[in-house]
Amino acid sequence: MENKEINPETLKKLQLKIMQDVSASAIIPLMRIGDQLxxxxxxxxxxxxSSNELAKATTLDERYLREWLYAVSAAGFVTYNVETQKFLLTPEQIAVFADDDGPASMMGAYDMLTGAIHNEDQVKEAFKTGEGVDYKDSCPICFQGTARFFKPSYEKNLVTSWLPKIENLEERMNKGASFADIGCGYGLSTMIIAQTFPNAKVCGYDIHEPSIKEAEKLAKEAGLDKRIKYTTADAKSYHGKHDYIAFFDCLHDMGDPVGAAKYAYNQLEDDGSVILIEPTANDKPQDNFHLFGQMYYSFSTIGCIPTSKSQEVGLALGAQAGPSKLIDVLNQAGFKNCKVVKKNASNMVIEARKN
Ligand SMILES: C[S@@+](CC[C@H](N)C(=O)[O-])C[C@H]1O[C@@H](n2cnc3c(N)ncnc32)[C@H](O)[C@@H]1O
Known part of the structure; x- marks a missing residue:
């Protein structure tokens, strides 16, 4: 590692990687503009x-629109017809950029990225003090971004691929089991569960009151307000026994994940399960040094570590903790039977049982 000579090929590769990232980042505000307008x-x-026709249809300025259209076409996010010199969206581009409720939607990612940039100053200060940044003090775009970013994944995977890996869950939920969604945020996962299992008793808890208020609003709009009971509560203070206690992409954000898991142990019926959904990761950091790892470690530095450090204990597991550390947290809480039951490129599901 002592070699001080610059290798031109290595340098070129590094610079190319940066240019790819710069190009991808430069389009972030344009994506938000395209979404919000x-x-x-x-x-x-x-x-x-044409840009003129789009300007008329949107009542937006043609010159801005034309530059925007060139930028998003260069990115491959809008298609340019060279013959007609007009712009269009292919079915795939519509699915990703224009269909918010579809399973392929990815616009929430740009909210997350914008929120992360806004959080820079407070996290920079936290680097110096080692203190945390309370989730409630994050840029509000982060809250909506998190919900939108995760929604398609829940819609696509939760009831078709992830929950079926929990033994007997479907049968028990159909018979009226009780399901608690801890750290539910805007409650999009909670709503999917309530819709899928009309006989189940479904509760959503989150420490962040504005998120719970939004979850209540969304449930009302979906006609699910009588089916779901939302409560502002941290992971160590909700009440009642449950057959299933889920932590969907939130255990690593908590300051005291062992305490939260112990609390869940006590609130769980003896034959119930705790269900963790976490970003997919390997135990060794070097095995996470790839595209997904870059994204997760970055969001973790700006969001998950500061949130965890702002709470009691401040364990700061991080979004790439890996299965061994997560299972260790569950074992420390008393769970004896813990295993990864499903894994894809972005998420893994861990089930924990008392015996
Ligand atoms: C990354 S968000 C995930 C939200 C939601 N589960 C989803 O998948 O969209 C993490 C959530 O954990 C919540 N949270 C953090 N610490 C908590 C705690 N100690 N108790 C309860 N909720 C907590 C935050 O308020 C936030 O809503």
Whole structure:
């Protein structure tokens, strides 16, 4: 590691990687503009258009729109018809950029990225003091971004691929089991569970009151307000016994995950399960040094570590803790039977049982 000579090939590779990342990052504000001003949605409805036609249809300024269209076309996010010199969205581009409720939607990622940039100053200070940043003090775009970013994954995987790995869950939920979604945020996972299992008793808890208020609003809009009981509570203070206690992408955000898991142990029926959904990770950091790892470690530095450090204990597991550390947390809480029951590129599911 002492070699001080610059290897031109290595340097070129590093610079190319940075240029790719710069290019991907430069488009973040444009994606948010396209989303918030409804440009993607308008494009999805009217089909192939010139910038002038799009300006008329959206009542937005043509010159801004034209530059925006060139940038997103360069990214491959809008398609340019060279012959007609007009712009359109393919079905795949519509699915990713213009269909918020579809399973392929990815626009929430740009909210998350924008929120992360806004959090820079407070996290920079926390680097110096070692203190945390309370989740409630994060840029509010992060709250909506988290919900939107995770929603398609829950819609696609939760009831078809992840929960079926929990033995007997479907049968028990159909017979009226009680399910608690801890750290539920805007409650999108909670709503999917309530919709799928109409006989189950479904509760959502989160320490962040504005998220719980939003969850209540969304449940009402979906006609699920009588089915789900939301409560502002931290993971060590909710009441009642449950057959299933879930932590969907939130245990690592908690200051005291061992305490939260112990509390869950006490609130869990003896034959119940704790269900963890966490970002997929390997135990050794070097095995996470890839595209997904870059994203998760970055969000973790700006969001998960500061949130955890702002709470009691401040264990700061991080979003790439890996299965061994997570299972160790569950074992410390008393769970004897813990295993990874499902894993894909982005998420893993861990089930913990008392025996
Ligand atoms: C990354 S978000 C995930 C939200 C939601 N589960 C989802 O998947 O969209 C983490 C959530 O954990 C909540 N949280 C953090 N610490 C908590 C604690 N100690 N008790 C309860 N909720 C907590 C936050 O308020 C936030 O809503």
């Amino acid at each position: 409804g440009i993607f949605k308008k494009l999805s409805k009217i089909g192939e258009v």
